[in-house]
Amino acid sequence: MISLFGTTIAAASPWILVGIPCAIGFLVYIFRVRGTAHQAVVSSLLFLKELPRRPVGRKTFVPPLQFWLELAILTLLLLAVSGLYLARSGKHIAIVVDSSLSMGALYGAGGTRLDQAKRIATLDIERAPSSTTYTVLSSTKELTPISQPHESKTETLTSLQAVQQSHRPDALQQHLASLVSDPQYDAVWVYTDRELEGYQPSPRLIVNNLPTDTSTSINAWLQSIQVASTSGSDILTVRIGYGGASAKDAVVAGECYESPSTTPSLIPGKTIRLAPHEGATTTLTPPHTDWSYCRVTIKLQDSSLFDALPLDNEGWVTRAPSEPRVTLVSSLSPQQLGLTAIRTIAVTTTASNGGAEKNPAIYHRVAPPSPPATPSLVILPPVGALPWGGSLLNQTALNKEVTRWDASHPLLQYVNPALVVFPEIRPLECPPSATPILFSTVGPIACAGEERGARYLVTGFELFPFDGAKNATISIFTLNAIKWLFLQSAGPASGELPLSLPLSAAVTGAGYILPENLKLKLEGSSITPPAPGIVQLEHDDGSERYIALNSFDEHESNLAHRSTLSISQAPSRVATTSGPQSTRSLISTLALLALIVVGADLIRRLLRRVRWGDA
Amino acid sequence: MALDAHTLRLLDTFALRTRRSFYGARQGTHRSHRRGHGVEFAEYRSYELGDNPRYIDWNLYARSDKIYVKRYLEEETVSVFMVIDGSRSLTHPTLQFKWHAAAHLATCASYIALASHDPVTVSVLGGHQSPQFWGPRSFAPLGAFLDAEGTQLIESSAAKVDLVEAARIAATRVRFPGICVVISDFLYPIEDVVTMLSSFRARNMEIHAVQMLGAQDINPEPNSSGSTLVDSETGEEIGLSLDPSSRDQYARQLTAHTEAVREHCLSAQIKFVQAVAREPLAENSISILSTMGLFV
Numbered sequence: 037m038i039s040l041f042g043t044t045i046a047a048a049s050p051w052i053l054v055g056i057p058c059a060i061g062f063l064v065y066i067f068r069v070r071g072t073a074h075q076a077v078v079s080s081l082l083f084l085k086e087l088p089r090r091p092v093g094r095k096t097f098v099p100p101l102q103f104w105l106e107l108a109i110l111t112l113l114l115l116a117v118s119g120l121y122l123a124r125s126g127k128h129i130a131i132v133v134d135s136s137l138s139m140g141a142l143y144g145a146g147g148t149r150l151d152q153a154k155r156i157a158t159l160d161i162e163r164a165p166s167s168t169t170y171t172v173l174s175s176t177k178e179l180t181p182i183s184q185p186h187e188s189k190t191e192t193l194t195s196l197q198a199v200q201q202s203h204r205p206d207a208l209q210q211h212l213a214s215l216v217s218d219p220q221y222d223a224v225w226v227y228t229d230r231e232l233e234g235y236q237p238s239p240r241l242i243v244n245n246l247p248t249d250t251s252t253s254i255n256a257w258l259q260s261i262q263v264a265s266t267s268g269s270d271i272l273t274v275r276i277g278y279g280g281a282s283a284k285d286a287v288v289a290g291e292c293y294e295s296p297s298t299t300p301s302l303i304p305g306k307t308i309r310l311a312p313h314e315g316a317t318t319t320l321t322p323p324h325t326d327w328s329y330c331r332v333t334i335k336l337q338d339s340s341l342f343d344a345l346p347l348d349n350e351g352w353v354t355r356a357p358s359e360p361r362v363t364l365v366s367s368l369s370p371q372q373l374g375l376t377a378i379r380t381i382a383v384t385t386t387a388s389n390g391g392a393e394k395n396p397a398i399y400h401r402v403a404p405p406s407p408p409a410t411p412s413l414v415i416l417p418p419v420g421a422l423p424w425g426g427s428l429l430n431q432t433a434l435n436k437e438v439t440r441w442d443a444s445h446p447l448l449q450y451v452n453p454a455l456v457v458f459p460e461i462r463p464l465e466c467p468p469s470a471t472p473i474l475f476s477t478v479g480p481i482a483c484a485g486e487e488r489g490a491r492y493l494v495t496g497f498e499l500f501p502f503d504g505a506k507n508a509t510i511s512i513f514t515l516n517a518i519k520w521l522f523l524q525s526a527g528p529a530s531g532e533l534p535l536s537l538p539l540s541a542a543v544t545g546a547g548y549i550l551p552e553n554l555k556l557k558l559e560g561s562s563i564t565p566p567a568p569g570i571v572q573l574e575h576d577d578g579s580e581r582y583i584a585l586n587s588f589d590e591h592e593s594n595l596a597h598r599s600t601l602s603i604s605q606a607p608s609r610v611a612t613t614s615g616p617q618s619t620r621s622l623i624s625t626l627a628l629l630a631l632i633v634v635g636a637d638l639i640r641r642l643l644r645r646v647r648w649g650d651a
Numbered sequence: 652m653a654l655d656a657h658t659l660r661l662l663d664t665f666a667l668r669t670r671r672s673f674y675g676a677r678q679g680t681h682r683s684h685r686r687g688h689g690v691e692f693a694e695y696r697s698y699e700l701g702d703n704p705r706y707i708d709w710n711l712y713a714r715s716d717k718i719y720v721k722r723y724l725e726e727e728t729v730s731v732f733m734v735i736d737g738s739r740s741l742t743h744p745t746l747q748f749k750w751h752a753a754a755h756l757a758t759c760a761s762y763i764a765l766a767s768h769d770p771v772t773v774s775v776l777g778g779h780q781s782p783q784f785w786g787p788r789s790f791a792p793l794g795a796f797l798d799a800e801g802t803q804l805i806e807s808s809a810a811k812v813d814l815v816e817a818a819r820i821a822a823t824r825v826r827f828p829g830i831c832v833v834i835s836d837f838l839y840p841i842e843d844v845v846t847m848l849s850s851f852r853a854r855n856m857e858i859h860a861v862q863m864l865g866a867q868d869i870n871p872e873p874n875s876s877g878s879t880l881v882d883s884e885t886g887e888e889i890g891l892s893l894d895p896s897s898r899d900q901y902a903r904q905l906t907a908h909t910e911a912v913r914e915h916c917l918s919a920q921i922k923f924v925q926a927v928a929r930e931p932l933a934e935n936s937i938s939i940l941s942t943m944g945l946f947v
Contacts, residue, residue: 079740079749079868080838081882081889083904087897 048119126167675727
């Protein structure tokens with residue numbers, strides 16, 4: 037192993053390198069005893085044979101070009117066989133910067149906790165040996181690489197500044213467990229506001245915990261915003277969390293928009309009293325009824341205090357959308373099927389099978405002619421039909437029980453299929469994109485899956501008529517199915533900012549309305565929202581819908597609560613050299629060089645032969 | 652092997668000159684052993700029955716009362732026998748320049764002989780034919796024959812040629828003893844050289860031996876680090892380092908060998924000439940022809 041300028045050259049099988057001096061000796065022997073590979077044809081050896089055959093002395097042995105070429109070939113091949121590789125002699129360190137929501141808290145007078153973490157990381161990097169290489173990672177819900185692996189000190193400092201504040205909670209505990217056990221990294225440096233429980237400083241894992249005083253951290257945050265309609269007017273129920281040690285007053289206000297082009301209507305502020313470490317709930321009333329979305333803010337009233345985490349003082353809410361329209365393809369009417377009793381969807385009927393291509397559809401005892409692009413519920417497709425590449429077995433079983441089921445599937449939430457005996461069951465052959473969720477003695481009887489961004493459910497048993505509490509298990513399953521298929525993107529978004537938001541196939545465009553400076557790109561059938569706000573969805577029928585994205589996380593916002601993390605796995609050995617990933621094998625390079633030398637030798641021989649021929 | 656016009660003009664100034672007289676096949680320009688009806692008086696001979704009375708010297712009869720007939724020297728052609736060493740020491744691809752020089756020399760000599768209507772028989776030692784060419788018009792076929800033989804010998808990887816045996820076979824093809832020009836590098840043991848030349852001497856021929864050496868034969872390629880030397884005849888290889896002292900020793904041995912051949916030729920009344928194959932071939936050949944004394 038040879039270290040030079042921060043790079044180590046090592047061999048996987050160093051004992052093979054003994055062959056290099058052997059090769060030199062062998063070649064010298066060959067060239068001295070047998071002469072050079074340069075053959076000179078003479079008319080006769082009559083007199084030359086009588087010359088004294090003195091071996092060439094060591095001092096006078098000037099190796100010809102042929103000697104060097106053959107030595108180069110042998111050496112390159114031996115080096116290649118020995119598995120020569122380049123390795124970094126410096127350590128490879130993972131710089132993990134916690135950029136979760138809580139890192140946006142103000143830290144002294146010098147910016148946020150994230151800024152302070154960057155400053156500490158900068159100092160650490162500057163003090164480290166120059167041969168050390170880094171990989172900068174941003175830790176939120178996901179572990180995002182900010183830099184390329186093995187960046188130098190200068191590049192790392194630049195990459196460090198590119199770490200952006202996130203609005204998501206962190207999953208540092210899981211990330212650290214994987215990073216510490218990753219042989220790619222010789223050490224993991226963590227910069228976070230969370231404390232590591234039972235942390236024993238080790239060269240393998242260095243946690244730089246930002247010192248925070250939880251007793252003086254004051255923060256009020258929005259916990260949830262609910263919309264309720266009562267007697268023709270809407271009421272926003274706002275739940276507020278508070279992490280201060282003393283009771284304070286806070287003002288909850290808001291503004292509502294009818295559309296992006298209209299002037300917002302302000303909701304008068306309401307002052308509430310926040311008890312120490314307790315939350316409060318208040319209501320706001322939008323000034324008019326035709327609002328589409330609202331922004332709700334909270335502000336501590338005492339000017340001598342500042343809110344340590346301003347990022348969670350803002351929330352967004354949209355008016356609950358009207359129930360989705362679902363097309364029924366059936367020989368029976370919605371009334372006969374009991375669909376009018378389900379008020380979460382608006383059912384329309386169509387006479388033909390092919391008319392339900394743009395809207396979500398329920399296919400009752402018929403099969404769609406092609407894989408649908410919209411959410412679809414297919415109930416008891418005809419025997420022999422071929423929905424989505426699958427096929428119904430040509431048999432019908434009667435009075436069969438459910439033998440097993442996938443209880444973790446959301447369709448089976450609150451459903452106990454063991455209590456049900458279906459009067460009619462048709463075993464299904466699930467399409468490739470679906471998974472069976474219910475099984476009977478004759479095979480799967482319900483398949484749920486997703487095709488081209490649209491969910492679908494195929495059942496081999498009858499769901500209708502929907503009769504509510506009379507058949508509770510089937511009714512719950514039906515409502516679950518309707519919610520899972522048709523109501524997946526309806527209503528306000530959850531409190532946690534989703535990493536990826538799936539959209540229906542009818543959505544043709546998506547973009548942030550508020551905050552206006554954010555950009556959003558539609559990636560296939562989903563979007564990746566970077567921050568809370570209001571997202572406008574454009575459908576192919578020209579209609580528009582709004583989605584409220586919030587980042588309400590009690591764990592991140594409650595700064596008074598000491599957030600800890602623990603690593604169950606003990607830090608592994610301290611690596612002294614880089615792992616296999618930090619090395620670069622030179623085998624192919626050496627083999628290529630050997631090939632080039634062989635080629636050069638051949639060309640040289642050919643040219644010499646041509647010269648002889650000319651003579 | 653074609654000769655350019657300039658070379659042909661130069662060759663036209665040469666004429667074949669023999670030191671001895673030979674029986675010829677046709678009437679020509681060289682004195683023959685045969686007595687006949689030439690111009691130059693040779694001798695008197697007593698009249699014998701059957702002699703043509705035209706040749707009776709009546710003056711001598713008047714003085715001596717004896718009948719003598721006058722004999723004159725006949726002038727006939729002289730056979731030229733071109734023997735070229737076709738062994739690998741001349742025809743190896745790396746040494747073929749020696750062959751080209753030898754063939755060029757043979758072509759030039761043949762042209763002079765053919766121009767005086769002397770028959771030329773070409774025999775390549777190691778080849779299979781010894782064609783005879785007559786008259787100036789057969790010069791082109793002679794050149795083509797040498798070209799074909801040369802190409803075949805150079806491109807083939809024939810085994811070692813037994814020169815002694817090849818020379819013996821070639822000598823048996825001589826119909827009329829005449830001039831024999833042997834072109835070889837004579838880099839063989841002196842015994843073989845003697846035996847080879849003796850084959851032609853046994854046919855009572857006037858032999859001219861031309862030792863055609865290459866530049867590498869005189870001054871081997873300097874290689875202080877040693878190289879594998881391959882014998883063009885046998886394929887034998889030796890690794891050798893030719894330092895200055897070795898080169899001097901080699902030069903001495905070559906000179907001694909050449910002198911041995913020369914001494915043998917001198918004792919056997921063989922005209923010996925040593926030549927080095929050089930460019931341009933025409934000048935080289937004419938220079939050798941001038942040195943040989945065969946052509947004036």
